[in-house]
Amino acid sequence: MSLFARLTLNRGDLRLDAALTVGAGEVVALLGPNGAGKSTLLQLLAGTLRPDDGRVELNGTTLDDVAAGSHVRPRERRVGMVVQDYLLFPRMSVLENVAFGLRSRGVAREPARRRAREWLDRVGLGGYERRRPGELSGGQAQRVALARALIVEPRLLLLDEPLAALDAGTRPAVRAELRRHLAGYGGCTVVVTHDPLEAMVLGDRVVVLERGTVVQEGQPAEVARRPRTDYVARLVGLNLLRGVADGRVAELPTGATVALAHDAFGPVHVAFAPVAVTLSPRRPEGSARNAWELVITDLEAHGDLVRVTTDGPVSVLADVTPLAVADLRLEPGSTVWASVKATEINVYPA
Amino acid sequence: MSRPRRTDDLRVPAGLLIPALVGVAILVLPMLGLVLRAPWSDLPSILTSEAVLTALRLSLTTATAATLVALVCGVPVAWLLARTALPGRSLLRGVVTVPLVLPPVIGGVALLMVFGRRGVIGGWMDETFGVSLPFTTTAVVLAQVFVAMPFLIVAVEGALRTTDRRYEDVAATLGATSWTTFRRVTLPAVAPGVLAGAVLCWARALGEFGATVTFAGSLPGTTRTLPIEAYVAIGAGDSEVAIVLSLLMIVVSVAILVGLRDRWIGSSA
Numbered sequence: 135m136s137l138f139a140r141l142t143l144n145r146g147d148l149r150l151d152a153a154l155t156v157g158a159g160e161v162v163a164l165l166g167p168n169g170a171g172k173s174t175l176l177q178l179l180a181g182t183l184r185p186d187d188g189r190v191e192l193n194g195t196t197l198d199d200v201a202a203g204s205h206v207r208p209r210e211r212r213v214g215m216v217v218q219d220y221l222l223f224p225r226m227s228v229l230e231n232v233a234f235g236l237r238s239r240g241v242a243r244e245p246a247r248r249r250a251r252e253w254l255d256r257v258g259l260g261g262y263e264r265r266r267p268g269e270l271s272g273g274q275a276q277r278v279a280l281a282r283a284l285i286v287e288p289r290l291l292l293l294d295e296p297l298a299a300l301d302a303g304t305r306p307a308v309r310a311e312l313r314r315h316l317a318g319y320g321g322c323t324v325v326v327t328h329d330p331l332e333a334m335v336l337g338d339r340v341v342v343l344e345r346g347t348v349v350q351e352g353q354p355a356e357v358a359r360r361p362r363t364d365y366v367a368r369l370v371g372l373n374l375l376r377g378v379a380d381g382r383v384a385e386l387p388t389g390a391t392v393a394l395a396h397d398a399f400g401p402v403h404v405a406f407a408p409v410a411v412t413l414s415p416r417r418p419e420g421s422a423r424n425a426w427e428l429v430i431t432d433l434e435a436h437g438d439l440v441r442v443t444t445d446g447p448v449s450v451l452a453d454v455t456p457l458a459v460a461d462l463r464l465e466p467g468s469t470v471w472a473s474v475k476a477t478e479i480n481v482y483p484a
Numbered sequence: 485m486s487r488p489r490r491t492d493d494l495r496v497p498a499g500l501l502i503p504a505l506v507g508v509a510i511l512v513l514p515m516l517g518l519v520l521r522a523p524w525s526d527l528p529s530i531l532t533s534e535a536v537l538t539a540l541r542l543s544l545t546t547a548t549a550a551t552l553v554a555l556v557c558g559v560p561v562a563w564l565l566a567r568t569a570l571p572g573r574s575l576l577r578g579v580v581t582v583p584l585v586l587p588p589v590i591g592g593v594a595l596l597m598v599f600g601r602r603g604v605i606g607g608w609m610d611e612t613f614g615v616s617l618p619f620t621t622t623a624v625v626l627a628q629v630f631v632a633m634p635f636l637i638v639a640v641e642g643a644l645r646t647t648d649r650r651y652e653d654v655a656a657t658l659g660a661t662s663w664t665t666f667r668r669v670t671l672p673a674v675a676p677g678v679l680a681g682a683v684l685c686w687a688r689a690l691g692e693f694g695a696t697v698t699f700a701g702s703l704p705g706t707t708r709t710l711p712i713e714a715y716v717a718i719g720a721g722d723s724e725v726a727i728v729l730s731l732l733m734i735v736v737s738v739a740i741l742v743g744l745r746d747r748w749i750g751s752s753a
Binding site (some may be wrong): 180181182207208209210211213214215217221224225226234235238239282285286288411418 | 648651652653654655656657658659661662664668669672673
C-alpha cells in the first residue's frame with residue numbers, strides 16, 4: 135500500500151506544485167505556514183478538488199490522471215478525512231455518525247450499528263452512542279470523527295489540523311492517543327499541521343510545504359536538526375544562515391564569515407541554537423571564534439529566558455537569561471557582541 | 485445591554501416624521517377600517533355559513549396541495565441553483581423568480597395559453613385524454629404553485645448557500661452517493677429554511693387571487709377560494725361577508741408573520 139501524488143493547481147494566489155509519497159502504514163506530517171496549500175493538497179487527494187495537472191496513485195490504482203482524463207470521485211476513492219472542526223453531522227447521533235459510511239455503502243442498519251459500537255469502544259467512547267455531536271468535548275468529537283473515517287477501512291487517511299481546535303490542556307493527551315490510533319492503522323496517513331511539535335510527534339516523516347512547493351522533507355529529527363528554510367528554522371528554534379564554504383570557513387552574502395569546526399565546501403546552510411549564542415559588551419576572546427558586532431532590534435520573553443533579536447552583518451537570535459539582560463543593559467538599539475563556538479555550529483550542504 | 489439614552493433621541497426632523505406617519509397610516513388604516521366595520525355580532529353565523537366554509541375548505545386544501553407540489557419540485561430547483569454549475573444558471577434563476585414580480589393575472593393568462601383548451605399542452609391533453617385543466621380545482625393548485633413556488637425556491641436556495649459544503653464533502657469521502665448526501669446531510673441542514681420557505685409559500689398560495697381567477701375561474705366549491713369569495717361578495721354588495729373573510733385572512737397572515745418573526749425580524753430586535 136502506498137500513495138504517490140504529483141499535483142499542480144493554480145487557484146487565486148496559490149500556485150500548488152507538489153509531489154508526495156507515502157508508504158504503507160507511514161504517517162507523513164505535512165507542515166507549512168497558513169496559505170501554503172496544505173489543505174488544498176488534502177482536498178486534491180480526497181478528490182473534492184480536481185488538479186490542473188498531475189497524477190495520484192494509491193496502491194497501484196490511479197485516482198487522478200489529468201493527462202489521461204481520469205478522475206475517481208471522492209466516494210469511490212476509499213479515502214478517509216478528519217478535519218479541524220471534525221464536521222460531525224449535527225443532526226445525527228454519535229452512533230449514526232460513525233455508522234454513516236457503512237450505511238452509505240449498503241451495509242444493513244443492524245450490522246452497521248454493531249460495527250459502529252465496536253469502533254466507539256475502540257476509541258474509548260462506549261456509552262456515548264446516543265449523544266449528539268454538540269454534546270461532545272473537542273477531544274471526544276475528534277475521536278468520533280476518527281472512528282467515522284476509519285470504519286470504512288480507507289486506504290488513505292487525511293487529517294487536516296486534527297488537534298488545532300483543542301485547548302492547550304487537552305491537546306497532549308489527545309495527541310498521544312491519536313498517535314496510538316495511527317500506529318495501529320495500516321494504510322497511508324497524511325497529517326496537515328502548522329505546529330512543529332505535532333509534526334514531530336505524529337509524523338514518521340515530515341514534509342514541509344511553503345507557497346505551494348515542497349521545500350524540505352525527511353525524518354523529524356533530520357528536519358529539526360537541519361532546517362533548510364527560514365520558516366522551518368524558526369519553527370524548530372534554530373538560527374539559519376546561508377553561505378559558501380571553503381574549508382573551515384564559510385562566507386555569507388553580507389561578507390561576514392563563519393568559522394567552522396569541520397571542512398565544508400560549496401553552498402552550505404549554517405545552523406545553531408539561540409542558546410549557543412553568547413552576548414558580551416566587548417569582543418570576546420578565547421575559543422568562541424565567531425564574533426559579530428550587532429545591533430539589538432527586539433527583546434522578548436521566551437520561556438524563562440529572553441530572546442534577543444539582532445541585526446548587522448548577520449542576523450541572529452540569542453537566548454539569554456534575564457540576569458544577562460540586566461547586567462549587559464540590553465535594549466533595542468544598543469550594540470552588542472554575539473559569539474558562537476564553531477563546535478556549536480551545524481553545517482550541511484544547501 | 486442598555487446604552488446610555490441620548491437626549492436628542494426623539495427629535496425627529498419633520499421632513500422624515502410626516503412622510504413616515506403617512507406611510508404607517510396607509511398600512512394601518514385599511515386594516516383598522518376592517519376591524520371597525522366588522523359585523524361582530526353576525527361574525528359566527530357568517531363564518532359558519534355554507535359558502536364561507538366551502539371556500540375556506542377549498543382554500544386550505546388547495547394551498548396545502550400547492551405547497552406540497554412546490555416542496556417536491558421547488559427544493560430540487562433550489563438545489564440545482566445552489567449546488568451545480570449549470571450553464572445558464574443565472575438565466576434559470578431569473579426565469580424561476582419572475583412570478584415574484586409578475587402581476588398574477590398575467591400568470592393566469594400565461595397558464596391559459598399553455599393549459600387552456602386551445603393551449604400548447606392543454607389542446608393535446610384534451611384531444612388525447614379528454615382532460616381539460618382550466619376551471620378545475622387542479623387549475624387552482626397549478627395557479628398557486630406558479631405564483632407561490634418562487635418564494636420557496638428563493639428561501640431554500642438561500643439556506644443551501646449558507647450551509648457548509650464541507651459536510652457534503654465528508655459524506656462523499658465516506659462513500660455516500662450524491663442522493664444519500666442530499667437526503668441525510670444536506671436536507672437536515674437546510675430544514676429550517678425549507679420550513680420557512682414552505683410556510684411563506686403556503687401563505688402566498690392561500691392569498692392567491694389573480695392567476696386563480698383568470699385560469700380557474702370562480703366556481704363555488706371547485707375553484708372559488710377565500711379571496712375570490714371575498715371579491716364576489718363585495719361585487720354582490722355583501723360587504724359584511726367580504727369583511728369577515730378579509731379579517732380571517734389577516735389573522736392567518738399575522739399568525740404566520742409572528743410564527744416566522746424569529747427567523748427574519750427577530751434577529752435585529
